[in-house]
Amino acid sequence: EQAYTEFTQKGDVTGRLLSWPVVIDAIEFAQGNFAPLDQWITEFSRFKPEYDALTDNTIKTRVAGSMIVALTFGKPWQNDLPQWIDRAVLLSDMPDSANHQVKTCFQAVWYHTTFTGDLIRARFYLDRMQMFAKKPSAQPMIRIMSCLMACNYYEFSGQADKSFKAGAMGLELARKTGLTIWESPTQGAIALAHLNCGNLEEAHRYLTIVEENMEMTTHLGQVMSLFVRIRYLLIKGEIQRAEALIDQMPAMYQQLNMWFCYPMPELQRAQASGLKGNFPKALSLIQQALKKAGQSKSSHHKTIFLFEKAHIELALGRDRAGLKSLKEALTSARKRGIMFCFFDLPSVTAALCSKAIQKGIEPEYAKEIIQRRKMTPDRPLLHLKAWPWRVKVNALGMFHIFREGQVVTFGRKVPKKPLELLKIIITLGADRVHEGRIADILWPDADGDSAHKALQTTLHRLRKLIGCSKAIINKEHRISLDRHLVWTDVWAFETMAQDLLPIAGATDGTVPEHRDVWVRDCRDALELYKGKFLQDEDWAPEIIAGQAELHSRFIRIAVALGRHMEEGGQWEQAAEIYEKSLSKDLVCEVFYYRLIRCHQHLNQKSEVMDVYNRCRVIFTKMLGTDPPLSIKSLAQDIKKDPVVQQQP
Numbered sequence: 001e002q003a004y005t006e007f008t009q010k011g012d013v014t015g016r017l018l019s020w021p022v023v024i025d026a027i028e029f030a031q032g033n034f035a036p037l038d039q040w041i042t043e044f045s046r047f048k049p050e051y052d053a054l055t056d057n058t059i060k061t062r063v064a065g066s067m068i069v070a071l072t073f074g075k076p077w078q079n080d081l082p083q084w085i086d087r088a089v090l091l092s093d094m095p096d097s098a099n100h101q102v103k104t105c106f107q108a109v110w111y112h113t114t115f116t117g118d119l120i121r122a123r124f125y126l127d128r129m130q131m132f133a134k135k136p137s138a139q140p141m142i143r144i145m146s147c148l149m150a151c152n153y154y155e156f157s158g159q160a161d162k163s164f165k166a167g168a169m170g171l172e173l174a175r176k177t178g179l180t181i182w183e184s185p186t187q188g189a190i191a192l193a194h195l196n197c198g199n200l201e202e203a204h205r206y207l208t209i210v211e212e213n214m215e216m217t218t219h220l221g222q223v224m225s226l227f228v229r230i231r232y233l234l235i236k237g238e239i240q241r242a243e244a245l246i247d248q249m250p251a252m253y254q255q256l257n258m259w260f261c262y263p264m265p266e267l268q269r270a271q272a273s274g275l276k277g278n279f280p281k282a283l284s285l286i287q288q289a290l291k292k293a294g295q296s297k298s299s300h301h302k303t304i305f306l307f308e309k310a311h312i313e314l315a316l317g318r319d320r321a322g323l324k325s326l327k328e329a330l331t332s333a334r335k336r337g338i339m340f341c342f343f344d345l346p347s348v349t350a351a352l353c354s355k356a357i358q359k360g361i362e363p364e365y366a367k368e369i370i371q372r373r374k375m376t377p378d379r380p381l382l383h384l385k386a387w388p389w390r391v392k393v394n395a396l397g398m399f400h401i402f403r404e405g406q407v408v409t410f411g412r413k414v415p416k417k418p419l420e421l422l423k424i425i426i427t428l429g430a431d432r433v434h435e436g437r438i439a440d441i442l443w444p445d446a447d448g449d450s451a452h453k454a455l456q457t458t459l460h461r462l463r464k465l466i467g468c469s470k471a472i473i474n475k476e477h478r479i480s481l482d483r484h485l486v487w488t489d490v491w492a493f494e495t496m497a498q499d500l501l502p503i504a505g506a507t508d509g510t511v512p513e514h515r516d517v518w519v520r521d522c523r524d525a526l527e528l529y530k531g532k533f534l535q536d537e538d539w540a541p542e543i544i545a546g547q548a549e550l551h552s553r554f555i556r557i558a559v560a561l562g563r564h565m566e567e568g569g570q571w572e573q574a575a576e577i578y579e580k581s582l583s584k585d586l587v588c589e590v591f592y593y594r595l596i597r598c599h600q601h602l603n604q605k606s607e608v609m610d611v612y613n614r615c616r617v618i619f620t621k622m623l624g625t626d627p628p629l630s631i632k633s634l635a636q637d638i639k640k641d642p643v644v645q646q647q648p
Contacts, residue, residue: 013050017059020044021066028069032219035257037074044070057091061100064088068107073258076115077297085111089128098135102142105129109149113156114260117300119337126153140177144170148186155193158339158372163193184210184217184225191228195235196341197374203232223252223261230268235345239272246272263292263301267308271345274312282312303332304343311348314355323359326352330362339369350375357386371404376484385528389487390468395426396489396550397531397584403467417442418462421455423534425479426490427546432478441540489528490550496525497553503560522561526577529554531584555581555588562594571601586618589628596631600638608638 001023007015020040027036044051044067054060064087071081085108092100105125112122126149132138133146147170154163167190174182187206194203210217210225217225226245233242246268253261270285286309293301306329313322333340340349349369354377356366367388369375377387385392392402401408401422424441425433439451446454459479463469473480483491500522533550537543558581565574575598578591585591592615599607612635615627626632 016047017051017063021062024066024070033255033257034073037070041070041074061091064091065100065104068104072107072111076111076259098132098138099142101132102129102146106145106149109153113153115298115300117303117336117338119157122153126150140173141179144173144179144182147173148182151186151189155189156341157337158196158341160193160197164190184213184221188225188228192342195231198346200236207232219256223256227264234271239275243272259296263289267343270308279312279315286312303329303338304340307340311352326356327361330356330365334362334365339372346375350377354384354387385492390485391466391471393488395534396493396529397535399534401466415461415465417458418465421458421462423537424540425481426488427542430481432480435477435479490533493525493528496521497557500525500557501553522557525557529584559590571598574598587622589631592631593634596634608635
């Protein structure tokens with residue numbers, strides 16, 4: 001600062017232009033208080049005409065790079081910041097300019113990931129930065145900076161594996177070159193990436209390393225470490241400890257004087273209040289955070305806080321407002337590539353993405369967030385077929401396996417035994433099924449040791465087949481499918497049937513208070529039932545028993561829904577239900593009987609006889625018998641007297 005003052009007093013334009021960036025660098029390097037940046041940004045405006053008239057590109061490049069630093073940390077909402085970034089990139093686009101290019105792109109990536117949330121634009125600068133960092137002229141520190149920002153970018157964009165890889169490269173370079181000052185921010189970014197995908201143990205390990213070396217960390221690093229530790233505690237559910245640390249944040253943020261930190265206490269207090277069930281307080285806090293985001297004009301913060309607001313409003317039962325906030329947040333996130341990393345509680349994000357998929361709010365982007373971040377629901381969402389499950393198995397009707405949304409196909413040689421193993425696991429409930437029971441079914445003639453070895457080998461092959469080793473749990477000699485990773489139509493149908501059958505069992509058209517929901521769920525269950533369970537399999541008694549049980553539930557739901565329509569006088573809809581149900585069971589007596597009754601009420605005598613004749617042909621060909629007496633008698637009575645009689 002003294003040098004700048006002296007050059008100014010002497011009227012030395014070059015000296016002033018060269019000393020101004022040094023002041024900015026000193027503030028950035030100390031990272032203790034960014035408040036002075038405001039003064040120096042204003043100071044620059046006094047000699048900007050002199051800067052514009054300068055012909056020395058080396059000095060202009062140096063000043064432009066420092067202006068980006070000053071604005072990014074001090075006034076990122078200033079309209080000309082993007083122009084300064086473009087100017088600095090253009091000025092430093094010359095031979096042996098790798099170091100300047102990387103520094104410029106470093107700040108550009110930071111600006112877009114934290115302030116605008118435009119991760120698409122950030123990726124452009126990241127690619128450019130990495131290209132220049134590979135040049136021979138790039139200094140070791142520049143290469144480490146490139147790795148750190150790549151680690152940060154991939155953390156923000158939900159690409160944990162790439163974040164870990166970039167972070168590991170940066171740490172290795174820092175240790176080899178002795179530039180250990182870069183270790184703490186890199187370890188902090190890795191910890192965040194672990195939090196994003198639920199690896200709490202690894203996140204804690206990296207955070208602990210940072211905290212043990214806090215004396216080597218800048219004030220900004222200490223603040224960010226505290227933020228990450230609070231997020232870790234909130235995700236873990238240690239709310240009281242998290243709140244104690246949140247109380248320390250305002251004083252630290254005030255000392256730092258950085259825009260990025262201003263709304264963080266409100267956000268994390270809102271999250272803590274939500275975890276405690278105090279949603280009115282959480283709503284008040286998140287509204288305060290949104291107000292601060294409006295003041296700083298950070299579109300990233302606004303999107304993040306709107307997303308949290310949607311969660312709170314939905315929890316308060318304000319569905320209309322919650323869905324509106326959710327739509328606004330997800331639409332903004334899709335346009336920018338925001339994955340809600342760094343700030344969120346992953347369980348909340350998973351729940352909101354689930355809600356978005358159900359309600360048709362940016363469903364494809366919601367799925368992309370889930371897949372990118374490898375999220376699993378807190379509780380199995382078996383009813384939600386549209387969730388991007390790692391593994392899906394269709395066993396009602398045709399048997400298919402889907403891996404990451406793609407159907408698994410086989411060559412000439414079908415892996416028969418692994419498929420049989422999967423089918424029998426599902427048949428037996430897929431929940432802590434004893435190995436011995438499975439082995440007895442699949443290898444009935446083998447002795448204990450041989451059967452056990454065969455099972456372990458086949459289990460290994462099955463894991464490779466479905467492409468997700470964690471999907472199959474083998475613990476204490478019991479085998480399960482992880483319902484957070486695997487979805488089967490059998491589980492979904494069984495879950496729906498458990499809710500519907502207590503009502504369906506009445507068979508009198510009685511429905512719960514929410515009639516439309518019950519009808520919709522019945523239709524969904526019938527649609528889910530594509531055909532008999534493992535319809536082409538009869539090699540195990542357990543499978544045959546499962547087929548009978550599931551089919552019985554299908555019939556009961558179909559009849560209950562059809563009878564409900566009949567009770568309401570909706571004969572055409574009832575007939576449609578029975579007709580569709582017959583396509584899944586050609587010899588079901590009750591479907592024919594009720595379908596004939598519907599046509600009778602619609603005065604469709606010819607349709608009555610068509611149904612009866614179809615029934616007669618099918619029973620003759622498939623069972624070698626005449627139609628059931630009840631159907632034969634009903635059809636004959638209608639033929640004689642089509643007038644509707646009292647319905648049995």
